[in-house]
Amino acid sequence: MDDIISLEHVNKELNGRSILKDVTLAVKQGDIFGYLGPNGAGKTTTIRIILGLLVANSGKVTMLGQDVRIDKVRKKIGFVLEADGLYDNLTAYANLIYYARLYDIPQPAQKVDKMLKLVGLADRAQDKVGSYSKGMRQRLALARAMAPDPEVLILDEPTAGVDPTGQIEIRQLMLDMIHKEKKTILLSSHNLDEVQRICNRIALIHKGQIRLYGELEQFKREMGQGGLVIETAEIVPPTTLDELQKLPDVSVREQKDGILILNVGKNVEVSTIINLFASRGVKIEQVKKQEASLEDMYTAIVKESEQK
Amino acid sequence: MNNKIFVIARKDISEAFRSRSTYIVILVMILLTVSYISGYTSYVKGLNGNLELIRNYSHSFLSSLAYMLPMMFSIFVCSVFANYAVIVDKAKRNIESLMATPVSIKEIWLGKSLAVTLPSLGVGIAVAILSFLIMNIWFVMPKTGTFIFPEAWAIVSTFILVPILVFGIVAIVTYIQLIVTNPRIGNFVFSGIFILLLFGINALGGLGISVNYFALVYLGVIVLCVVASYILSLSLTKEKVLLSSKV
Numbered sequence: 001m002d003d004i005i006s007l008e009h010v011n012k013e014l015n016g017r018s019i020l021k022d023v024t025l026a027v028k029q030g031d032i033f034g035y036l037g038p039n040g041a042g043k044t045t046t047i048r049i050i051l052g053l054l055v056a057n058s059g060k061v062t063m064l065g066q067d068v069r070i071d072k073v074r075k076k077i078g079f080v081l082e083a084d085g086l087y088d089n090l091t092a093y094a095n096l097i098y099y100a101r102l103y104d105i106p107q108p109a110q111k112v113d114k115m116l117k118l119v120g121l122a123d124r125a126q127d128k129v130g131s132y133s134k135g136m137r138q139r140l141a142l143a144r145a146m147a148p149d150p151e152v153l154i155l156d157e158p159t160a161g162v163d164p165t166g167q168i169e170i171r172q173l174m175l176d177m178i179h180k181e182k183k184t185i186l187l188s189s190h191n192l193d194e195v196q197r198i199c200n201r202i203a204l205i206h207k208g209q210i211r212l213y214g215e216l217e218q219f220k221r222e223m224g225q226g227g228l229v230i231e232t233a234e235i236v237p238p239t240t241l242d243e244l245q246k247l248p249d250v251s252v253r254e255q256k257d258g259i260l261i262l263n264v265g266k267n268v269e270v271s272t273i274i275n276l277f278a279s280r281g282v283k284i285e286q287v288k289k290q291e292a293s294l295e296d297m298y299t300a301i302v303k304e305s306e307q308k
Numbered sequence: 309m310n311n312k313i314f315v316i317a318r319k320d321i322s323e324a325f326r327s328r329s330t331y332i333v334i335l336v337m338i339l340l341t342v343s344y345i346s347g348y349t350s351y352v353k354g355l356n357g358n359l360e361l362i363r364n365y366s367h368s369f370l371s372s373l374a375y376m377l378p379m380m381f382s383i384f385v386c387s388v389f390a391n392y393a394v395i396v397d398k399a400k401r402n403i404e405s406l407m408a409t410p411v412s413i414k415e416i417w418l419g420k421s422l423a424v425t426l427p428s429l430g431v432g433i434a435v436a437i438l439s440f441l442i443m444n445i446w447f448v449m450p451k452t453g454t455f456i457f458p459e460a461w462a463i464v465s466t467f468i469l470v471p472i473l474v475f476g477i478v479a480i481v482t483y484i485q486l487i488v489t490n491p492r493i494g495n496f497v498f499s500g501i502f503i504l505l506l507f508g509i510n511a512l513g514g515l516g517i518s519v520n521y522f523a524l525v526y527l528g529v530i531v532l533c534v535v536a537s538y539i540l541s542l543s544l545t546k547e548k549v550l551l552s553s554k555v
Contacts, residue, residue, distance in 0.1 A: 014551070051408040053550050074410040085405020089323050101315040102409045 002028050003062075004152050005050055006183045010059030012045055018222065019045045021208040023059070027152070027186050027201075030176055034199035034216070035188040036304060037295075042208040043188045049154050050186070051079060068272055075103060078145030078183075079154040084137050085144075088130030092121055095129055095180040096147060105291050115143035120171060135166025142173055152184045153177065159191060167194075174198060196294045200273065204301055209302045219297055221266065227253060227290035228262045230268065233283040240280045247272065261290070312411050316419025319446045319475060321427050323422040333388045334431060337381050341439040344373070345447060352451060359452065366448045367456055373440055374462035375522040378470045380430030386478055387495040388423050393423040394485040395492060398553045407546045415492070417486065421479040429471050436466070461523045467525040476533025477501060483540045487548045 005027040012020040016109060020042050027033045047244045048054040049061055061179070066073045071196045086095050093112060094273055100108035116122045119139040129137065138158055158174070159167040177183050189195050195202060196216070204212035211221065235258065244250055249265025250273070262273070270287065277284050324330050348369055397403045397420075406416060444455050457467075481498060485491035485549045 017354030048550065052547050053404065053407055055545070055547055071410050071412045074408065077408075079405070079408050081401075081405055081408065083404055085402045085408075086318070087323060087402060088400075089326050090319070094319075094322075097314065099321045099409065100409055102312055102406075104311075186536075 003139065004029055004064060005186060006060070006062045007046070007050070008060040010046075010049065010056045012042075012056050013050060014054075017104075020049075020056070023205070023208070023210055024204045024215055025210060026039070027184060030182065030184055031185065031201050032185045032199045034195035034202040035186060035205070036190075036192065036195060036202060037205035038190075041205045043205060044156060046205070047076045047081075047154055047186075047188055051077070058199070059206075066129070075148065076147060076151040077154060078150035078152070078154075080138065080141040080145050080158045081156050082160070084141040086129045086137055089128060091126050091128055092098055092116065092132070093125040095140065096144055099144050100147050105148055107269065109149055118146065118176075119208060120141040127268070133163075135162045135169060137175065138162055138166065138170055141175075142170065146177065146181070150183070151184065153286050154186045154188075156188045157190065158187070159194060161197060167191075171198070174221050181233060182229060192294045192298055203293075206300060206302055206305045209305075211305055212297065216294070218296075220291070228264045228273065229286075229288040229290055230260045230262065230273070230277075230284060231286040232260065232277070233285055237280070240277070240282055243280070244273065245274060247276075258285070310470060312415050313419040313422060316406070316411070316416060316427065317422035320397075320420065320423030322391070324389050324423075324427065325374075326542045327388075327392065329391070330385075330388050333385055334435070337384060337431075337435050340381075340384075341435065341442075343378075344439070345443060348443065348447060353402045363454075366452055368439065370443060370448065370456045371459060371462060373443065374458035375465055376505060377436035377439055378429075378466045379437050379473065379526075380432075380502060382470065382474045382497055383477070383502050383505065385428040385431050386474070386481070387498040389424040389427050390478070390481065390485065390494050391499070393420040394482060394494070394504040398549075399484075401553055403553055407549065411508050412543060413544055413546045413549065416549075417479070417482060417541070420486070421475065421482045424478045424482060425471070425475045427475055432474075433466060433470070465523045465526060469523060471531065472505050472531065473526050475528050476530055476537065478536045481538065483537070483544065486544070487552050489493060489552050 003026040007023050007025050010020055010023040010053065011018070023042070023046060035043055035046065049056050050063065050068055051075065052071070055069065063066045063073045064076055077208055087098070090098070095115065096112040096115060097108055097245055105111050113122070113125075116125050119142055121136065121140060121143070124132070124136070129140065142155075142158065145155070155174070159170050162170060162263060174185070174200065175186075178185065185198075187195065187199060201214065202212065202216050202219070203210055236255065241252055241255070244262065245252060247268070247270050251263045252260065253263045254261040264270075264273075270289075274284060274287065332377065351365065352362055355365065394403075397406070403416075410417075440458070449455055481494045484497065498544075516525040
């Protein structure tokens with residue numbers, strides 16, 4: 001069994017509004033799966049369906065080959081949701097012990113101690129969670145997610161609202177889990193940079209529909225080299241720009257003062273462009289390659305579906 | 309019985325006992341008892357020392373106390389414990405994380421109902437017994453010379469019927485709190501039952517109905533609660549709870 005989480009043609013309506021439309025995706029064993037989309041796109045609804053909190057109107061949702069509506073399936077899932085689910089009046093230790101007992105973890109006290117050390121909160125274990133910063137709370141929520149030694153971790157915006165230092169700590173923790181614990185992770189996030197750094201596969205959802213789904217590297221390759229930033233001594237004459245645009249897979253993205261940004265396809269040789277400039281007497285001061293980023297893809301897809 | 313139900317109940321109870329409002333409500337209960345006692349003493353004064361009348365009145369007064377106080381006080385404290393078990397959990401969306409664990413919605417419902425019932429009964433029955441003893445020893449015995457024991461049915465009612473009945477009522481109120489957008493509505497239900505009990509005894513007394521019938525009334529309501537809880541349990545889903553929470 002390769003698919004850890006599988007959604008097949010899932011539809012969900014809430015209050016007469018269609019939230020998910022024919023969503024099909026699979027998170028495979030060992031995936032660090034980035035689930036992207038703007039606010040209200042349907043990310044949280046998808047996660048809630050996977051966690052058995054909502055029931056799909058149609059379609060099939062399975063976790064480790066079993067129907068997600070079976071409560072015991074969630075013994076193998078760790079999660080961090082938007083609302084962290086921690087109790088302010090209880091200590092960090094009491095919070096973790098509570099959840100450990102709900103998961104029937106053997107020797108819960110030992111496990112909780114280990115988890116608190118893992119997330120660097122052992123010295124604050126007896127403090128009430130109400131006194132914790134957002135970053136500390138998220139670390140504690142990660143410890144709770146890891147405590148049952150789950151096969152899959154579902155993380156819904158784990159760095160949202162956390163200051164930059166906290167974000168780095170949480171990201172590092174996630175990377176540790178990926179490399180040391182070899183967990184399968186479904187990460188829902190707004191943070192494209194985070195997804196680009198961590199994930200190997202992604203899905204982009206917009207207005208309840210999956211717009212992009214597959215290997216991140218493959219998308220990058222398909223997008224080509226991205227951009228080419230050319231700094232020139234003077235403004236490039238319009239005739240040269242026209243000639244540039246006539247080259248296959250080359251288009252002008254932006255020109256401002258002495259900086260020209262071109263969209264270039266993966267088969268375009270940079271030397272062809274440099275030679276063209278030289279032959280027209282345009283002096284180049286610097287040429288930089290710009291990688292195709294997830295942000296470019298995201299923006300393009302969201303813009304495209306907005307126009308539909 | 310399922311361990312997870314008790315795990316949920318234990319956490320909610322320990323959280324409630326960390327709150328000052330729990331102790332304030334216990335204090336209010338004690339003040340209520342004082343008002344009961346003052347009602348007794350002022351009535352006895354009006355009997356002009358007639359021992360026979362005082363004995364009869366004391367007997368019926370204490371019997372009604374034995375039937376009413378455990379139920380009344382338990383219901384009174386329920387709203388405090390329900391606050392932690394359901395209201396705060398829904399407002400802070402902690403219930404969402406709880407439902408995402410391998411716990412069924414029925415276990416959550418029962419756990420939360422127990423979290424309200426057990427401490428409410430503990431506090432309610434303890435204060436009721438204490439009030440009964442204080443009344444007997446400090447107020448009734450000096451006037452009648454005898455300690456008035458509660459009837460056997462009152463004891464059965466206190467230790468068997470009242471706990472089952474309180475659990476039944478709490479289960480229904482907890483169900484309502486779980487699926488409505490404003491779970492504070494449950495507090496009105498508890499307050500309504502409390503007021504009904506407070507005035508019910510006087511009304512029954514006025515109609516000449518003996519307090520002994522209370523045991524029968526309790527039994528009848530228990531049956532109704534069991535039937536209602538079973539029917540309600542069929543339609544409780546995590547989706548209903550989630551969508552009624554602050555999302």
